Amino acid sequence: MTDQDLLALAARLAQTAADAILTVRDAGFAVERKDDQSPVTAADRLAEGIILEGLRAATPDIPVVAEEECSEGVVTAVGRRFWSVDPLDGTREFAAGRDHYTVNIGLVVDGRAYLGAVALPAFAxxxxxxxxxxxxKRDAAGERPIGARREPEEGLTVFASRHYAGDERLDRLLAGRRVAAKHEIGSAVKFVRLAEGLGDIYPRFGRTMEWDTVAPEAVLRGAGGRVTQMDGETPLQYGKPGWENPPFLCRGRA
Incomplete structure (x- = not known):
């Protein structure tokens, strides 16, 4: 498969999983707790099953690391290429009846995010x-190229995590900089809003896992944005033992 074929596969499966998530939402669901006390629903499991079946059938030579399998103790050996899947990023948002949740399917090549698809079910x-x-970006108006923006003269539009609202570290990061607006929302939606030029910076201080970030990082960097560790230079690396990310910083175009 070409890179474009792999991207089309990821996009198709992300859309199919998004449709399944909306079906579960409309039918009603229970919220359970995993061993780490994070929430999980039938939508997470159904979406992951759809994605895993599709990826393993179409690309049997590329390993898949997926959140719910990992939480159940499945250990996947990875090579220079592997898929990283979060079937429902933002389960807290989904369970609370909010709209900021995503389906993330990303491909890692040589330890770096390379391509990805991010579906926003509630926004189609x-x-x-x-x-x-x-x-x-594909929506009801069709598909079109998107691009991250340079910081506007009127100041930064900041996207921040709802779960870490009021974090003093954000205030310290922004000290002395002009801020035009701040939005506190959940999940990888923050990455793609920067990718389409609706914001300028998204710092993440709290815990995330690789499957949370591979796909949206590929989208943001594909759009000309930047994703680094908090020093502003060191890239995120993938395929680490335990799959946990360090704190990171997403920005628009340089």
Whole structure:
């Protein structure tokens, strides 16, 4: 498969999983707790099953690391290429009846995010991107290229995590900088809003896992944005033991 074929596969499966999530939402669901006390629902499991079946059938040579399998103790050996899947990023948002949750399907190549698809079920949007080649958004109006923006003169539009609202570290990071607006929302939606030029910075201080970030990082970097550790230079690396990310910083175009 070409890179474009892999991206189309990820986008198709993300859309199918998004449709399944909306079906579960409309039918009603219970919220359970995993061993780490994070929430999980039937929508997480159904979406992951759809994605895993599709990826393993179409690309049997590429390993898949998926959140719910990992939480159940499945250990996947990875090579220079592997899929990283979060079937429902933002389960807290989904369970609370809010709209900021996503389906993330990303491909890692040589330890870096390379391509990905991010579906926003509640908004009927799918974002895709390949690092170095571009990023796109598909919605009711069709598909079109998107691009991150440079910081506007009126100041930064900041996206921050709802779960860490009021974090003093955000105030310290923004000290002395002009801020035009701040939005506190959940999940990888923050990445793609930067990718389409609706914001300028998203710092993440709290815990995340690799499957939370591979796909949206590929979209944002494909759109000309930047994702680094908090020093502003060191890239995120993937395939680490335990799959946990360090704190990171997403920004628009340099």
């Amino acid at each position: 949007e799918v974002f895709t991107g390949i690092v170095g080649l571009g990023a796109w």
